[in-house]
Amino acid sequence: MKTNRRSFLGGVSTxxxxxxxxxxxxxxxxxxxATDKEIKIGHTNPYSGPASSYGxxxxxxxxxxxxxxxxxxxxxRMINFITKDDGYNPSxxxxxxxxLVEQDKVLGLFNTLGTPxxxxxxxxxxxxxxxxxxxxTGASKWGQPKKFPWTMGYQPDYxxxxxxxxxxxxxxxxxxxxxxxxxxxxxxxxxxEGFKEGLGKEIGRVVKHVTYETTxxxxxxxxxxxxxxxxxxxxxxxxxKFAAQAIRKAADIGWKPAQYLNNVSSSVASTLKPAGFxxxxxxxxxxWLKDPTDKQWDNDPEMKTWRAWMDKxxxxxxxxxxxxxxxxSVSFLIEHTLKACGDVLTHENLMKQAASIKKxxxxxxxxxxxxSTSATDFYPVQSVQLARFKGETWSLFGDIMSAEGS
Amino acid sequence: xxxxxxxxxxxxxxxxxxxxxxxxxxPDVVSNYRLFLVSTMIIAAIAVLGLNLLTGFNGQISLGxxxxxxxxxxxxxxxxxxxxxxxxxxxxxxxxxxFIVGYLFGLPALKLEGHYLALATFALALAVPQILxxxxxxDLTGGVQGIxxxxxxxxxxxxxxxxxxxxxxxxVVMVILYWAAANMLNSRSGRAMMAIRDQPMAASTMGxxxxxxxxxxxxxxxxxxxIAGALSASAISFVAPDSFTIFLSIKFLIGLVVxxxxxxxxxxxxxxxxxLVDNSxxxxxxxxxxxxxxxxxxxxxxxxxxxxxxLMYLMPMGIVGxxxxxxxxxxxxx
Numbered sequence: 191m192k193t194n195r196r197s198f199l200g201g202v203s204t205x206x207x208x209x210x211x212x213x214x215x216x217x218x219x220x221x222x223x224a225t226d227k228e229i230k231i232g233h234t235n236p237y238s239g240p241a242s243s244y245g246x247x248x249x250x251x252x253x254x255x256x257x258x259x260x261x262x263x264x265x266x267r268m269i270n271f272i273t274k275d276d277g278y279n280p281s282x283x284x285x286x287x288x289x290l291v292e293q294d295k296v297l298g299l300f301n302t303l304g305t306p307x308x309x310x311x312x313x314x315x316x317x318x319x320x321x322x323x324x325x326x327t328g329a330s331k332w333g334q335p336k337k338f339p340w341t342m343g344y345q346p347d348y349x350x351x352x353x354x355x356x357x358x359x360x361x362x363x364x365x366x367x368x369x370x371x372x373x374x375x376x377x378x379x380x381x382x383e384g385f386k387e388g389l390g391k392e393i394g395r396v397v398k399h400v401t402y403e404t405t406x407x408x409x410x411x412x413x414x415x416x417x418x419x420x421x422x423x424x425x426x427x428x429x430x431k432f433a434a435q436a437i438r439k440a441a442d443i444g445w446k447p448a449q450y451l452n453n454v455s456s457s458v459a460s461t462l463k464p465a466g467f468x469x470x471x472x473x474x475x476x477x478w479l480k481d482p483t484d485k486q487w488d489n490d491p492e493m494k495t496w497r498a499w500m501d502k503x504x505x506x507x508x509x510x511x512x513x514x515x516x517x518x519s520v521s522f523l524i525e526h527t528l529k530a531c532g533d534v535l536t537h538e539n540l541m542k543q544a545a546s547i548k549k550x551x552x553x554x555x556x557x558x559x560x561x562s563t564s565a566t567d568f569y570p571v572q573s574v575q576l577a578r579f580k581g582e583t584w585s586l587f588g589d590i591m592s593a594e595g596s
Numbered sequence: 597x598x599x600x601x602x603x604x605x606x607x608x609x610x611x612x613x614x615x616x617x618x619x620x621x622x623p624d625v626v627s628n629y630r631l632f633l634v635s636t637m638i639i640a641a642i643a644v645l646g647l648n649l650l651t652g653f654n655g656q657i658s659l660g661x662x663x664x665x666x667x668x669x670x671x672x673x674x675x676x677x678x679x680x681x682x683x684x685x686x687x688x689x690x691x692x693x694x695f696i697v698g699y700l701f702g703l704p705a706l707k708l709e710g711h712y713l714a715l716a717t718f719a720l721a722l723a724v725p726q727i728l729x730x731x732x733x734x735d736l737t738g739g740v741q742g743i744x745x746x747x748x749x750x751x752x753x754x755x756x757x758x759x760x761x762x763x764x765x766x767x768v769v770m771v772i773l774y775w776a777a778a779n780m781l782n783s784r785s786g787r788a789m790m791a792i793r794d795q796p797m798a799a800s801t802m803g804x805x806x807x808x809x810x811x812x813x814x815x816x817x818x819x820x821x822x823i824a825g826a827l828s829a830s831a832i833s834f835v836a837p838d839s840f841t842i843f844l845s846i847k848f849l850i851g852l853v854v855x856x857x858x859x860x861x862x863x864x865x866x867x868x869x870x871x872l873v874d875n876s877x878x879x880x881x882x883x884x885x886x887x888x889x890x891x892x893x894x895x896x897x898x899x900x901x902x903x904x905x906x907l908m909y910l911m912p913m914g915i916v917g918x919x920x921x922x923x924x925x926x927x928x929x930x
Contacts, residue, residue, distance in 0.1 A: 237878075238897050239843065275878050275896050280742065281832045281839045285636065285875070292629035306742060310834040313744060374729060376740040403726065 217533070223297030224535030229263075229528060230270045231255075232290035234302045239277035244303055246507070247326065248273045250517035251301065253503040254525075264528045267535075272296065278303075280310035287311045291320050298323055298540050300524050301344070301517075305329045305376045308341075316340045321541045323527070324520050324570065328454075329380055333568035335545070340537075342544055342568045344520050348377060348452070349384035351476050351574060352427075354591055355450045356388025358474070358576065359395075359423055363448055367397045369421030371412055371436055373428050374401040381427040381452055397421050402432060409436050417445040424448070430455045434465040441469035449473040453574070458583065459483035459510040467582050476574040476591075477584060479519065480554050483510045484583050492553040519554045523561060523570065526550060558590050612767055616760050628759040632831070633871065635759070638766040639827045641867025642773055644851040645860065646820025652858035653781060654813040655793030657710065660717030662844035663724040664694050664818040666837075668825025670728065673743045673835040674736050683748040683830045687769060690826035691819040698818020702811035721845040725837040742836025745829060766827055770864075773820060778860055780816075789813055821848070847874070854907060856914030865915045873900055 223230040235248035255271040263269060272294055274286040283302070290296050291314075298321035302308055305327045315322040316338050324344035325332050328351075332343030359366050370385070372378040378401065386393055398419035400412040409432050416424060417440070424440065424447040426433055433455035440447070451473050455461040458481055462470040480487045487493040496518055500509055507514060528535075530543040547570065549560040559573045573592045577584035619626045647661045671693045672686035681689070701720065708716050728737045737743070750761035780786050788809055791799040800806050829835050847870050855866020877896040884894055911918030 238895055239841070277843070279839055279841065279843075280834055280836050281828065282874075284832045284834065285633070288629050288632060289875075292627060306740070306836040306838045309742065309744065310832065310836070313833070374740075379740060 219534045219536055219539075221297065221536040221538075222295035224267070227267060228270050229267050229535060230272065230294060230296040231524070232287070232294065232296035232299045232302075233271060233273040234276045234283055234286055234290075234299075234307065235273055236278040236303065237275040239279065241278035241304065244278075244326075244513065246511055246513045247301070247303060247517045250504060250507075250514050251521050254518065254521040257499070257503050258525060264525065265532065269528075276304075276307055278307060280306045283307040284310050284314070287314070291315075291318055296320070297535060298537065300324060301326045301520050303327070305380075308332070312338060312341060320537055321544065323540070323544055324524060326516075326520070329376065330384075335566055335568045340541060342541075342563070342570070344523070344570050345516075346453075346476075346478055346572050346574050347384075347569070348380040348454075349387070350572065351453055352381040352384030352425075353388035354476055354574065354576070355425060355474075356385050359425075359448075359450070360389065360392055363423055366395050366423045366448075367419075367421045368395050368423040368425060369398045369416035369419055369447065370396060370400070370425045371409060371416065371428055371432075372399065372401045373432070374403055377454070378427050385425060395423075402428070404429070406432075408432075408439075410439050412436070413439040413445070414443060416440075417443055422447050423450070425450045426455070427452050428455060430457060430460040430464075433461045437461075437465035437469050437473070441466065451475045453477065456577075456584070457481060457483060457510075457512045460512075462579060470579050473579045475577055475579075475584070477577050477586070478556055478559055478571055478574045479512065479515050480556060481512060481584065482515055483512075486583050486585075496554060515554050519552050522552050523547075523550070526552075556586070556590070609771070613764075616763055619757070619760065628757055631757075631759040631763045633875070635763045635766045635831055636828070637868045637871045638763075638770050639824045639831060639867075640848075640851060640871050641864040642766075642770050642827070643821045643824035643848055644855060644867045644870075645770075645773065645777060645863040646817045646822075646824065647848050647852050648855075648857070648860070648863045649777060649789075649820060650813055650817035651852060652856075652862075653786070653793060654789045654810065654817075655796075656705070656810065656814065657714040658717040658817070658845075659714050659849060660719070660721035660845050661817075661821045661848045662840055662842065663717075663720045664698060664821040665825035665828070665844060665848075666724045666728065666840035667697055667818075668694050668822030669829040669835050669840070670737060670743075670825075671822070672826035672829040673745055676745055676829075677738075677743045678736065684765070686829070687823055687826050690822045694822025694825075695815040695819040698822075699811055699815035701818070702814030705814065706807055706810055718842075718845075721842050725840055728837040728840070738836075740837060742834060742839075745833045745835070747833045748830050762831055766831070769823065769827060773823065774860060774864070777820075781860070785809070850904065854904070854914055856916035859914065859916045862914050862916035869915065873903060877903070 233248060233251065235245060236242050237245040237248060252271055252273060255269045258264065259268050272290060274290065276283040276286050290299065299315065301324050302322065303326040308325045308327055319340055322341040324342060328345055328348040330347040330349035332341055359368065372382055389395060398416050398421055400415050402409045402412055413436050426436055426449060428436060433451060453476050456475045456477055480490065480493060497509060500507060500514065527544050531539050545563050545565050545568065547561050547563045549562050552561050555571065556575055559571065561570045563570050573590045575586050575590045576588050577586045616626060616631055643661065643665055647658060650656050650658055668690040671690040675681040675686045675689055676683060705713055705716060729740055747758050748762060749758055750756040788799065788804045791804060792806060792809055796806060851866035851870040854869050856862025877899040881894040881896050881899045
């Protein structure tokens with residue numbers, strides 16, 4: 191009986207939503223950045239400078255909108271996607287974002303990349319009341335609907351991911367002595383803070399904490415220090431190049447701890463293959479996207495669709511680069527959100543629709559992970575699943591874990 | 597290089613003061629965004645002016661003025677964030693701090709000439725973003741997260757927008773600094789500075805204290821660039837180590853060379869140039885690809901580079917030097 195009642199309620203609320211949107215569809219309403227023919231969306235990305243390897247995200251998103259426009263746009267409107275280079279320099283981000291908002295008058299920003307860069311415009315966007323949607327950073331501060339109602343994150347945040355590792359270590363490893371390698375910047379710090387929180391009063395289990403700078407040539411000496419500390423658990427907070435070096439070095443010097451690798455470096459092609467598959471067995475990470483270089487997805491229908499899309503719209507692009515997967519999935523989400531706006535293309539409605547996503551399946555997310563948001567939950571993806579490296583691929587284990595929508 | 601004609605200077609100044617007041621009449625042309633952009637140009641011009649005092653007038657090369665810019669910006673930000681000093685008071689504070697830092701850096705730099713000095717300053721520019729992240733300083737600098745600031749508002753209930761006010765504030769600071777630099781260069785000390793640049797041995801024979809002049813010039817130059825940094829902290833309302841990478845120092849140098857080494861007016865032109873080109877390089881790259889239909893996927897930096905090469909070829913003495921030569925040629929024909 192219980193199920194019946196629930197489906198009945200569901201039916202009623204669907205009807206209510208349809209009725210409500212029906213009246214909304216009747217009259218068109220536009221803010222800056224939207225007309226009968228066009229929707230303007232702004233974006234910033236480092237195409238130059240030290241972080242320019244992320245430039246492929248902007249390129250893939252440009253290709254995505256081009257493909258959408260060729261299909262006839264969204265509800266008959268073409269998407270005018272204006273993407274600007276900020277070189278990962280926060281001062282520059284402020285300049286180009288002000289241009290996007292005040293000169294180009296975009297309906298909203300989408301997937302602006304980087305933690306310091308988004309921090310620089312956070313307050314500004316909320317003062318201007320223009321949506322800053324699905325920002326491309328794993329920091330944990332993008333989901334504060336009360337304080338910043340115009341900003342929303344996208345991916346699971348680093349903080350939560352690290353809490354999950356800490357809990358897993360405490361539950362599974364007896365007498366853990368933990369060594370941590372960390373990149374000395376905002377991303378590394380976020381993981382580290384989460385890890386400390388997850389350990390709680392067991393924080394004393396961290397016997398050694400070493401850092402590196404992205405300008406360092408290798409992390410060899412750091413790994414040797416970690417081994418010498420007597421650690422039997424290794425938490426690796428580093429980007430692929432250094433993660434691979436660390437895994438290889440640990441094997442070279444005969445250090446065999448239980449290894450936890452941050453999601454940032456979970457790509458088979460860019461981390462585990464260069465580290466050597468024989469050195470990578472048993473490493474644990476948390477995943478939320480499908481890895482294009484992981485063979486288990488070769489026959490996956492979503493992956494096949496994506497590959498066909500890439501062949502058609504981005505010929506010649508390196509399909510081993512996980513950034514393309516990321517760009518495709520987040521573009522799908524904003525496309526869905528814009529469709530949901532119907533003919534009411536206002537800043538407010540865009541934000542409202544972004545905050546009313548109900549259990550949406552976004553392609554290329556791991557099976558079972560759904561996107562949900564609400565007026566109090568500004569974290570679209572907040573589930574991950576642990577995986578252990580086996581052979582040449584990740585094997586998922588355990589349940590899908592979700593963070594509290596804090 | 598010639599001095600800028602006074603009557604033109606006056607006309608420019610009147611225009612600079614009057615144009616932002618047209619905002620109610622022409623809201624689209626004189627938009628807040630454009631005023632903000634002009635403010636960033638003024639800030640860049642001040643920074644280049646500082647570098648010009650050192651390199652153009654004293655002959656010491658610096659590849660690290662971004663470091664002083666960062667020190668100025670952080671001095672301002674920390675004062676505003678931790679002790680709630682009003683934004684306008686941070687400008688002289690940044691000047692003093694940067695003068696001291698520049699002076700101290702100038703002491704060991706005395707032993708270094710030409711390329712060696714360039715390398716030493718280069719190292720300084722590389723080190724500063726790392727130092728800002730250093731854990732012992734984190735409580736002050738906010739580490740990698742940086743410091744978020746409030747944007748200055750117009751005082752005394754003046755009916756100006758934040759951007760209008762910021763523009764006037766930057767303009768006043770630049771005019772004062774420009775006037776001070778012009779006067780200094782026109783004085784005994786200024787002539788001594790330039791004598792050191794042209795003939796250090798002759799200068800010291802004439803009784804000029806080389807060490808003193810060189811270090812003090814370093815300090816003043818750093819103070820100018822530091823003031824620019826402090827203004828940028830207010831304008832951007834955010835500081836973080838990623839804003840002060842080595843590219844910043846190189847951009848100042850580009851502004852200096854493009855505007856005109858050893859010309860005050862050239863510094864202003866140089867500052868304006870690099871903000872302008874930096875902003876339009878990407879659209880230009882897109883224009884080449886989409887509108888002209890050429891099969892080049894140029895990056896913004898490629899366009900920037902091509903423009904620079906072309907400019908240096910056409911105007912080897914910088915924009916101001918080039919214009920001056922062109923005017924002289926025209927006059928001699930007419």
